Amino acid sequence: MAGWIYWLDLAGVIVFALSGVIIACRSRMDPFGMLVLAAMTGIGGGTLRDLLLGIRPVFWVTDPTYLWVIIITVVSSIVGFHYIHRLSRIVLPVLDAFGLAIFTIIGAHKALALGHGGTVAVLMGLLTGVAGGMLRDVLARRVPMVLRQEIYATASIAGAWTYVILYSQPIHPYATIALPILVILGLRLSAIYWRLS
Amino acid sequence: MAGWIYWLDLAGVIVFALSGVIIACRSRMDPFGMLVLAAMTGIGGGTLRDLLLGIRPVFWVTDPTYLWVIIITVVSSIVGFHYIHRLSRIVLPVLDAFGLAIFTIIGAHKALALGHGGTVAVLMGLLTGVAGGMLRDVLARRVPMVLRQEIYATASIAGAWTYVILYSQPIHPYATIALPILVILGLRLSAIYWRLS
Amino acid sequence: MAGWIYWLDLAGVIVFALSGVIIACRSRMDPFGMLVLAAMTGIGGGTLRDLLLGIRPVFWVTDPTYLWVIIITVVSSIVGFHYIHRLSRIVLPVLDAFGLAIFTIIGAHKALALGHGGTVAVLMGLLTGVAGGMLRDVLARRVPMVLRQEIYATASIAGAWTYVILYSQPIHPYATIALPILVILGLRLSAIYWRLS
Numbered sequence: 001m002a003g004w005i006y007w008l009d010l011a012g013v014i015v016f017a018l019s020g021v022i023i024a025c026r027s028r029m030d031p032f033g034m035l036v037l038a039a040m041t042g043i044g045g046g047t048l049r050d051l052l053l054g055i056r057p058v059f060w061v062t063d064p065t066y067l068w069v070i071i072i073t074v075v076s077s078i079v080g081f082h083y084i085h086r087l088s089r090i091v092l093p094v095l096d097a098f099g100l101a102i103f104t105i106i107g108a109h110k111a112l113a114l115g116h117g118g119t120v121a122v123l124m125g126l127l128t129g130v131a132g133g134m135l136r137d138v139l140a141r142r143v144p145m146v147l148r149q150e151i152y153a154t155a156s157i158a159g160a161w162t163y164v165i166l167y168s169q170p171i172h173p174y175a176t177i178a179l180p181i182l183v184i185l186g187l188r189l190s191a192i193y194w195r196l197s
Numbered sequence: 198m199a200g201w202i203y204w205l206d207l208a209g210v211i212v213f214a215l216s217g218v219i220i221a222c223r224s225r226m227d228p229f230g231m232l233v234l235a236a237m238t239g240i241g242g243g244t245l246r247d248l249l250l251g252i253r254p255v256f257w258v259t260d261p262t263y264l265w266v267i268i269i270t271v272v273s274s275i276v277g278f279h280y281i282h283r284l285s286r287i288v289l290p291v292l293d294a295f296g297l298a299i300f301t302i303i304g305a306h307k308a309l310a311l312g313h314g315g316t317v318a319v320l321m322g323l324l325t326g327v328a329g330g331m332l333r334d335v336l337a338r339r340v341p342m343v344l345r346q347e348i349y350a351t352a353s354i355a356g357a358w359t360y361v362i363l364y365s366q367p368i369h370p371y372a373t374i375a376l377p378i379l380v381i382l383g384l385r386l387s388a389i390y391w392r393l394s
Numbered sequence: 395m396a397g398w399i400y401w402l403d404l405a406g407v408i409v410f411a412l413s414g415v416i417i418a419c420r421s422r423m424d425p426f427g428m429l430v431l432a433a434m435t436g437i438g439g440g441t442l443r444d445l446l447l448g449i450r451p452v453f454w455v456t457d458p459t460y461l462w463v464i465i466i467t468v469v470s471s472i473v474g475f476h477y478i479h480r481l482s483r484i485v486l487p488v489l490d491a492f493g494l495a496i497f498t499i500i501g502a503h504k505a506l507a508l509g510h511g512g513t514v515a516v517l518m519g520l521l522t523g524v525a526g527g528m529l530r531d532v533l534a535r536r537v538p539m540v541l542r543q544e545i546y547a548t549a550s551i552a553g554a555w556t557y558v559i560l561y562s563q564p565i566h567p568y569a570t571i572a573l574p575i576l577v578i579l580g581l582r583l584s585a586i587y588w589r590l591s
Contacts, residue, residue, distance in 0.1 A: 032547055047446070052244070054253025056448025057510075064513040111258075119261040153229055249441070251450025313451075316458040350426055 004177060005109060009046075010069055012102035017042035017073040019095045020136050022084060027140045031078060037136055038074045041099075042066070045132035049107050049124050053114060090192070096133055096145060097188035100156055101181045104129035108160045108180075109167075118164045125160030126153065151191040159184035201374065202306060206243075207266055209299035214239035214270040216292045217333050219281060224337045228275060234333055235271045238296075239263070242329035246304050246321050250311060287389070293330060293342060294385035297353055298378045301326035305357045305377075306364075315361045322357030323350065348388040356381035398571065399503060403440075404463055406496035411436035411467040413489045414530050416478060421534045425472060431530055432468045435493075436460070439526035443501050443518050447508060484586070490527055490539060491582035494550055495575045498523035502554045502574075503561075512558045519554030520547065523578075545585040553578035 020041035024034040043060050050058040060066040077084055107128025111121040130146045130153065137144040146152045163180040217238035221231040240257050247255040257263040274281055304325025308318040327343045327350065334341040343349045360377040414435035418428040437454050444452040454460040471478055501522025505515040524540045524547065531538040540546045557574040 030544075032544075033541065051248060051445060052255050052258060054255070054258070056253070056450070057508075058446050058448070061446060061448070061505075061510060061514050064511060067513055067517065114254075116254075116258060117261060119264055120258050123264065147230065150227075150229075248445060249452050249455060251452070251455070253450065308455075311451075313455060314458060316461055317455050320461065344427065347424075347426075 004174070005106060008102050008177070009106050010065070012099050012106065013042040013066055013069050014073050015095050015102070016099035016132050016136075017070045018077065019092055019099060019133070021074055021077040022087065022092050022095075023136055023140045023142070025081075025084060029140075031074070034078070035071070035074050037139060039067075039070050040139060041132045041136040042070050042073075043132070044135040045103050045107070045128040045130065048131045049110065049128045052127070053111060053116075053124065055110070055114075093145075093192050094189070097185055097192070099133065100129045100152070100188060101159060101184035103132065104156045104159050104184055105163050105177060105180050108163045112164065112167050118161075121164050122157060122160040125163065126156045129156045129160075149191065151187055155184045155187035155191070158187060201371070202303060205299050205374070206303050207262070209296050209303065210239040210263055210266050211270050212292050212299070213296035213329050213333075214267045215274065216289055216296060216330070218271055218274040219284065219289050219292075220333055220337045220339070222278075222281060226337075228271070231275070232268070232271050234336060236264075236267050237336060238329045238333040239267050239270075240329070241332040242300055242304070242325040242327065245328045246307065246325045249324070250308060250313075250321065252307070252311075290342075290389050291386070294382055294389065296330065297326045297349070297385060298356060298381035300329065301353045301356050301381055302360050302374060302377050305360045309361065309364050315358075318361050319354060319357040322360070323353045326353045326357075346388065348384055352381045352384035352388070355384060398568070399500060402496050402571070403500050404459070406493050406500065407436040407460055407463050408467050409489050409496070410493035410526050410530075411464045412471065413486055413493060413527070415468055415471040416481065416486050416489075417530055417534045417536070419475075419478060423534075425468070428472070429465070429468050431533060433461075433464050434533060435526045435530040436464050436467075437526070438529040439497050439501070439522040439524065442525045443504065443522045446521070447505060447510075447518065449504070449508075487539075487586050488583070491579055491586065493527065494523045494546070494582060495553060495578035497526065498550045498553050498578055499557050499571060499574050502557045506558065506561050512555075515558050516551060516554040519557070520550045523550045523554075543585065545581055549578045549581035549585070552581060 017038035020038035021034050024037040027033075029037065043066055047058050047060070050056070104125040108121040108125035110128075111124040116124075134144045134146055159180040162183050163176070166176045166179060169176070214235035217235035218231050221234040224230075226234065240263055244255050244257070247253070301322040305318040305322035307325075308321040313321075331341045331343055356377040359380050360373065363373045363376060366373070411432035414432035415428050418431040421427075423431065437460055441452050441454070444450070498519040502515040502519035504522075505518040510518075528538045528540055553574040556577050557570065560570045560573060563570070
């Protein structure tokens, strides 16, 4: 399962880095600003998690693949700039929902794997999922999604609790990952669809 | 004495979390905003201290009691909402003075217990006492008390130095804790009373 | 060479602390504000670097000399206040260029010395060089130099890469330090001189 977690983590970084690039475009930042915003969104939440859990050095120092994934994502986005510019308003919240789902599960997983209890795991899931997007919105002077939309933090907490409960159950590891992600995506995407938030 | 430090720390978290709730109320935040502000104020300073001192993981990951104390404080506050709303303007600075006094001593104590010298202990006392309230005020878009009131940082530094001096003296442990707290409370409360600040 | 790195680091702290004092003067801060701004600029970048690399405790906790250097710098500046006030507009960017050059090399050096690869070393150089000045400018509500001036981050990255390449070469240790510093100073000072940025 460790392999799955790793690829999922990289996918989350790409998705959140892309959301950072989109917001940097809207705020008319230059390529360097894009890179900073993509990096903050992509690895900001996980960096905070590792610092608080005392994992040292933080994950992207141990494995610089994460840094290259962000650089490649930003360069590809600049090459396909016109395409990104024409994306509809719905793409950003959907990308953000995927990032939130993936990072929440990985945050909770890392805390449980270190032997911490459910309370800490849920909080680490929430912090990993929420902090990157919050940094992105604060740097681009937008109101953070987590403060603007009520079903944002709730979705992350619900998904993290689901993961904590499934973690110790004798079910297939893929289900342990898939179910909480579906909980978060279900809550966020229906909130976006029904404009509940 | 370790037990005393622990209970004092929890009392400091309650007092600072309450000050976070009061400011969240004034800024018309929702319950989630209250929880975020209470947590930032209650454990923000100690988290920064543990990160800088290299204590890992940070204290509330090792002992999630702190998180539950914050959750219970916020829920109790929401239940007793009308009571908090009617509190006079004097309650917030007084709560803040108690939090500053307790956290300053605990910050200095942790640094000395790890074998660091007086300079580092005083700075850690100041950071632990000041950072939580600063985060609270910045997030609620208020001018931080530490920058607005001259006898704020001074009181914390005076109390921390007192603790550093008493720490190695052959006096009763309760006096080692009580005297520096009285120094800080005396300076802050008389500053509030005489409107010196 | 370790001794050279140490003295260079202290020189960088003095130079960046001075730049913090100058900006605090311009923002009409009081002595406490000067101290905070000088400390943030002088040790902010290195603190972030140590936290991310997992060096614990951070460097100024291990060696409080750094704190006293900042205090002495600020007190000397207050004593020579009228002199600082009359400094021409060119002094600040030049001090900042020296700080950027020194801290970039030290950041890259610390990462390489811990056995990390080139990517991490360059990023740590950039963070150490840039973060302190960024904190200073954000706290004084100025647009950070790193976002305002294009040859700022570029100079830091170019210098860090130069150091990474020279680090494993069989050349004199002084040249390994001097060349990358000259690269950064050359780029920044000519950018200032030619108003390219």
